Amino acid sequence: MVEMVRAAVQTEPRTIEMREYPRPTIGRDDGLIRVEANGICGSDVEIFSGELGGARGPFIPGHEPMGIIEELGELASERWGVEVGDRVGLEVIVPCRQCKDCLIGRYQACRFRQGGHGVTPVAVEPILWGGFAEYMYLSPTSVMHKIDKDLPEEIAAMYNPIGxxxxxxxxxxxxxxxxxxxxxxxxxxxxxxxxxxxxxxxxxxxxxxxxxxxxxxxxxxxxxxxxxxxxxxxxxxxxxxxxxxxxxxxxxxxxxxxxxxxxxxxxxxxxxxxxxxxxxxxxxxxxxxxxxxxxxxxxxxxxxxxAFGVDAPAQRKAIEIIESGRFPLEKLHTHTFGLEEVGEAIDTLSGKAGNGDAVHVSVHPHKD
Missing domain, CATH: 3.40.50.720 (NAD(P)-binding Rossmann-like Domain)
Incomplete structure (x- = not known):
């Protein structure tokens, strides 16, 4: 078992550092995924440049993570309806699931959420909240969706933009x-x-x-x-x-x-x-x-x-569209990058790097 996890950390605008953090200890109520791919969107460009996000301290970006469940507590498995080995995509928001907004289905408005996937500072344990890392923590209140494991990684990672x-x-x-x-x-x-x-x-x-x-x-x-x-x-x-x-x-x-x-x-x-x-x-x-x-x-x-983000019903419909094979989604994907190339990947989507032909760009932390 891997004891230390590599992650790309944004320390300030346009600055990414490669760091290692301890692999979290997983209990009965949480889990861990092996990140296969993380899509990049326009807000990543704006957060990377410092136009959005404000001061939050160093953090692991990546709010469109998709991967394979590596560890899972028994209570978490029952609650989410997933098992070790399943492929899942995660939503950005990590709601409390207990407040009035959460209980009536408005979890995106949760006032008690603490950060979220891809936006939480590394000062918040257990650190691995973002998708630009080899492994990522599954909080007891994370929102996830199963995705067909037979889909190519870069296609499965499109659940968020299509959502x-x-x-x-x-x-x-x-x-x-x-x-x-x-x-x-x-x-x-x-x-x-x-x-x-x-x-x-x-x-x-x-x-x-x-x-x-x-x-x-x-x-x-x-x-x-x-x-x-x-x-x-x-x-x-x-x-x-x-x-x-x-x-x-x-x-x-x-x-x-x-x-x-x-x-x-x-x-x-x-x-x-x-x-x-x-x-x-x-x-x-x-x-x-x-x-x-x-x-x-x-x-x-x-x-x-x-339009504030993407909610669970839209994510599920998007995954159904992807799994249907109805649309030539392979034509959307243009660039694949490894974990140490996060900055280049973001600049490629924005047009600062590459030849300007980027459409869907994703980071694959285990890419050779």
């Missing part, structure tokens, strides 16, 4: 059979929203991106998008006019805004939906105030929803 697509477009946006949906932002979660919308029968799916995202826009069409358009460059499309044209003025039922930092797409989302339509806001702006015309929201009877 975001399900949560934001379908569960919050209400996209259903025959609907028109506009997705602003062609990152992996935008592509996840394309998959989710098509999985429930949306008739027209439009996704936007930048000219430099042409490879993502091409991929979106392979995943089922009916229209994939660039909103900048010499052939820039005015998305509001475009949606009006393809719907004969009826506009979209739902718009999902996923762009990081940008203000313009928020107003494009508002203008792209029909009277009584829904706008889902999921793109973080690092605290920036975004000017909007509230009269438009009132006069067009729009519904606004803020």
């Amino acid at each position: 975001a697509g399900v949560r934001w477009a379908v569960d919050l946006g209400g996209v259903g059979l025959g609907d028109t949906v506009v997705i602003l932002g062609a990152g992996q979660r935008g592509l996840g929203a394309v998959i989710a919308a098509k999985s429930v029968g949306a008739s027209k799916v439009v996704i936007t991106g930048l000219e430099k995202d042409h490879h993502k826009l091409d991929l979106a069409k392979e995943l089922g998008a009916d229209h994939a358009v660039a909103v900048d460059g010499p052939n820039a499309v005015d998305i509001v006019e475009f949606v009006g044209d393809i719907t004969n003025g009826a506009m979209a039922d739902v718009a999902v805004e996923l762009t990081p930092m940008a203000a313009g797409p928020v107003n494009d989302a508002i203008k792209s939906v029909r009277h009584g339509g829904t706008v889902v806001l999921a793109g973080l702006k690092a605290g920036r105030e975004i000017p909007i015309v509230t009269d438009t929201i009132i006069q067009r009877a729009l519904t606004f929803k803020g």
Whole structure:
């Protein structure tokens, strides 16, 4: 049995140190997974740069971990319905499971949660809370989901971005059979929203991106998008006019805004939906105030929803989509990195490293 566990620790913005920590002692109520892969998302980029997260002290990042249960207490096994050897994906939030919010199903609002997977400082025992490590601790209140062990690691690790697509477009946006949906932002979660919308029968799916995202826009069409358009460059499309044209003025039922930092797409989302339509806001702006015309929201009877993370029902639906084999998800994955390459992996997703073609990037701690 391995006694010391290697982990990538972020000590300050853009600084990762390789450290070793003792393997936790597992009791009747907790467990340990051998991390197979951990996906990287836009918030990892922003946390790595220091734009998000604030001061928390050194911590092990990685909030999309997926792996094989290595040790498990008997009470934990009964509670989670899993066994040693099962493959599971973990949610970020580690709720208390005892407060009113938790007991009525609003565990994401738990006020008593202590950090979470991929965000908890190493000062909090037993240290191994993040997915950028060889092994990861399973708290008695961790939220997990079983995933088919026959899936390739890089495909199984997509449960979170596809779960975001399900949560934001379908569960919050209400996209259903025959609907028109506009997705602003062609990152992996935008592509996840394309998959989710098509999985429930949306008739027209439009996704936007930048000219430099042409490879993502091409991929979106392979995943089922009916229209994939660039909103900048010499052939820039005015998305509001475009949606009006393809719907004969009826506009979209739902718009999902996923762009990081940008203000313009928020107003494009508002203008792209029909009277009584829904706008889902999921793109973080690092605290920036975004000017909007509230009269438009009132006069067009729009519904606004803020998308906070991915909950358990969306994760389960996403895993079902992945396991169905219905979509060519292997085309989403572009880069695989080892544990000592965490910084490069994050920079590759952001475009600071590599040739700018990254879509889904994952870190595999046991990669040779």
